[in-house]
Amino acid sequence: MPHKQEKYFLESIEEKQALLAAIVSSSQDAIISKTLSGVITSWNPAAEQLFGYHETEVIGKHISLIIPKDRLHEEDYIIQQISLGLRLEHFETIRVNKNGKLVPISLTLSPIFNENHEIIGVSKIARDISENIAAMQEKEQLYEEIKILNKKKDEFIAQAAHELKTPITSLKGFLEVAQKNTPVENSIFNLLERCTRQVNKLNVLLNDLLDISRVQLGKLQLRYEWFDIVNMMEEVLEGYTHLGKHTFNFKNRTPIIIQADKIRLEQVCINLINNAIKYSPLGGEVEVEIWTVNYTLYVSVRDYGIGIGEEHFSELFTQFYRAIEADSYISGTGIGLYISKEIIQKHGGTIEVKSKKGEGATFTFSIPQQTS
Amino acid sequence: MKKEILVIEDDDDIRYLLEYILKGAAYDVTTGTSAKDLYAALDAKIPDIILLDAMLPDGNGIDLCKHIKENLATRHIPIIIMSARQFDNIDSRSVAAYINKPFSINEIVTTVERVAQAN
Numbered sequence: 001m002p003h004k005q006e007k008y009f010l011e012s013i014e015e016k017q018a019l020l021a022a023i024v025s026s027s028q029d030a031i032i033s034k035t036l037s038g039v040i041t042s043w044n045p046a047a048e049q050l051f052g053y054h055e056t057e058v059i060g061k062h063i064s065l066i067i068p069k070d071r072l073h074e075e076d077y078i079i080q081q082i083s084l085g086l087r088l089e090h091f092e093t094i095r096v097n098k099n100g101k102l103v104p105i106s107l108t109l110s111p112i113f114n115e116n117h118e119i120i121g122v123s124k125i126a127r128d129i130s131e132n133i134a135a136m137q138e139k140e141q142l143y144e145e146i147k148i149l150n151k152k153k154d155e156f157i158a159q160a161a162h163e164l165k166t167p168i169t170s171l172k173g174f175l176e177v178a179q180k181n182t183p184v185e186n187s188i189f190n191l192l193e194r195c196t197r198q199v200n201k202l203n204v205l206l207n208d209l210l211d212i213s214r215v216q217l218g219k220l221q222l223r224y225e226w227f228d229i230v231n232m233m234e235e236v237l238e239g240y241t242h243l244g245k246h247t248f249n250f251k252n253r254t255p256i257i258i259q260a261d262k263i264r265l266e267q268v269c270i271n272l273i274n275n276a277i278k279y280s281p282l283g284g285e286v287e288v289e290i291w292t293v294n295y296t297l298y299v300s301v302r303d304y305g306i307g308i309g310e311e312h313f314s315e316l317f318t319q320f321y322r323a324i325e326a327d328s329y330i331s332g333t334g335i336g337l338y339i340s341k342e343i344i345q346k347h348g349g350t351i352e353v354k355s356k357k358g359e360g361a362t363f364t365f366s367i368p369q370q371t372s
Numbered sequence: 373m374k375k376e377i378l379v380i381e382d383d384d385d386i387r388y389l390l391e392y393i394l395k396g397a398a399y400d401v402t403t404g405t406s407a408k409d410l411y412a413a414l415d416a417k418i419p420d421i422i423l424l425d426a427m428l429p430d431g432n433g434i435d436l437c438k439h440i441k442e443n444l445a446t447r448h449i450p451i452i453i454m455s456a457r458q459f460d461n462i463d464s465r466s467v468a469a470y471i472n473k474p475f476s477i478n479e480i481v482t483t484v485e486r487v488a489q490a491n
Contacts, residue, residue: 154393162456162457164471165473165474166383166456167385168473168474169383169386169389169456169473169474170383170385170386170388171474172474172475172476173386173389173474173475173476173477174385174389175391176476176477177389177477178393199474243386248441
C-alpha cells in the first residue's frame with residue numbers, strides 16, 4: 001500500500017484534530033467523553049462495538065444508560081474524583097449493553113480541561129475484560145479441582161494402605177505361628193523366615209505410603225521426648241545383622257541427649273543407612289557420625305558407593321524422585337528422602353547432601369536444640 | 373483360674389489368629405465380629421480383658437471404649453485397642469494399651485499379660 005509522505009509536525013489545528021479523531025475512531029478500546037453532569041458528548045466505533053449503541057443513539061443521553069441500576073452510585077464517585085482533578089485507572093466494574101447483557105470492563109477516567117484549566121468533562125476509556133475474567137475463573141476452578149483431586153488421591157493412598165495392613169497382619173501372624181512350630185533344623189524354617197522378612201518389607205513400604213499421605217494432608221505430627229541419640233543409633237546399627245559386604249564405622253560414641261521425636265528420627269537414620277548400603281552395591285564402609293555445635297545436633301551418614309551427580313541435588317528430596325534411571329537394578333520408590341526431609345524440617349532442621357558421581361555420598365541433617 | 377479375654381475383630385483370619393495365640397497362652401477366649409457382638413457378649417458375661425479392633429463395621433473402637441467406660445457394670449474392664457492407623461486422638465485414660473497392626477505374637481502375649489497383671 002502506498003504511504004503518504006511522512007510528516008511529523010502538524011501545522012494547523014484542523015490537521016491535529018483530524019489526527020486525534022482518527023486515533024480515537026480506530027482505537028480497539030471504547031473511548032467516550034461526557035460532561036461533568038454525565039451527558040455523553042462523544043462515542044467512538046469501539047464503544048458502539050462494546051455497548052451496542054450507535055453514536056447517534058447516545059450523544060446527548062445520560063451515561064446512566066449503560067450503568068446497571070445497582071451500580072449507579074459509582075457515577076457519583078467518579079464525578080466526585082474527576083471534579084477534584086483526579087484520574088481513575090483500571091477501575092474494574094460492570095456495564096450493561098443495549099441488549100441488557102452485563103459486560104465486565106476496566107475503566108480509565110480522566111478530567112478534560114479547557115484552555116483556562118477548567119474541568120469541562122470526562123474522558124473515559126473502557127476495555128472489555130470479559131475474556132480475562134472468564135480465563136481467570138476457569139483457572140481458579142481448575143486449581144480448585146486439582147486441589148480436590150490431589151486430596152482425594154492422598155486419602156485414597158491412606159485408605160488403600162490401611163486396607164492392605166489387614167492381610168499383612170494375618171500373614172505375618174500365621175507365618176510367625178508356623179515358624180514357631182517348625183524346628184530350626186528343618187529347611188522350611190529358613191523359608192518361613194524369608195517370607196517374614198518380605199512381609200516386613202511390605203509393611204515398611206505401606207508405612208512410607210501412609211507417611212506420604214500424612215505429609216500431604218498435613219497430618220504428620222511429632223511426639224517429642226528426651227533420649228540419647230548415640231544410643232539410638234547404636235541400636236539401629238545392631239539391627240543390621242545381614243550386612244555382608246558392608247561395615248559400619250560409627251565415630252564419637254559419647255552420649256548426646258536431645259529432645260526430638262525418637263521414632264521419626266530413627267526412621268530418618270534407617271533411611272539414610274539403607275540408602276548408603278543400597279547405593280554402594282559393591283560394599284565398603286558406611287561412616288556414621290553424630291556431633292553438636294552451638295546447640296545444633298548434626299548426624300551424617302557417608303558411603304563410598306556410586307554417588308550422585310550435582311544435577312540431581314535440587315530434586316533429590318522431592319516426592320518420587322530417583323537420581324538413577326527407573327529401570328536401574330537398584331529398586332526404590334523415591335519416597336524415603338522426601339519423608340526424611342519433611343521430618344527434619346518439622347523439627348526445624350535441614351538435611352543436605354554432598355556427593356560426586358562415583359565417589360559416594362554424605363547425607364547430613366541438623367536439628368536445632370533448645371539452649372536451656 | 374484362667375482369665376477370660378473378649379476379642380472383637382471383624383477380620384476372620386486376624387480373629388482366628390488372636391484366638392489361636394491367646395488360647396495357646398492359656399487364656400479363655402470369647403470372640404465377636406462387631407459392636408453388636410461386643411454388647412451382646414458383655415450382657416452375657418463380663419470378661420477380664422477386652423481386645424478391641426479400632427475399626428468395626430458398625431462402630432469405631434474409640435466410641436465403644438467411651439461407652440464401656442461410661443457404664444458402671446463394665447467400666448472396670450481394661451481395654452486393649454488394636455489398629456492399623458496411628459493413634460492420634462485417643463483419650464489414653466480409657467485405654468489400657470494399644471497394639472499396632474501388624475503385630476507380633478510376642479507383642480500380643482506380653483501386652484495382654486501386662487494388662488492382666490496390672491488389673
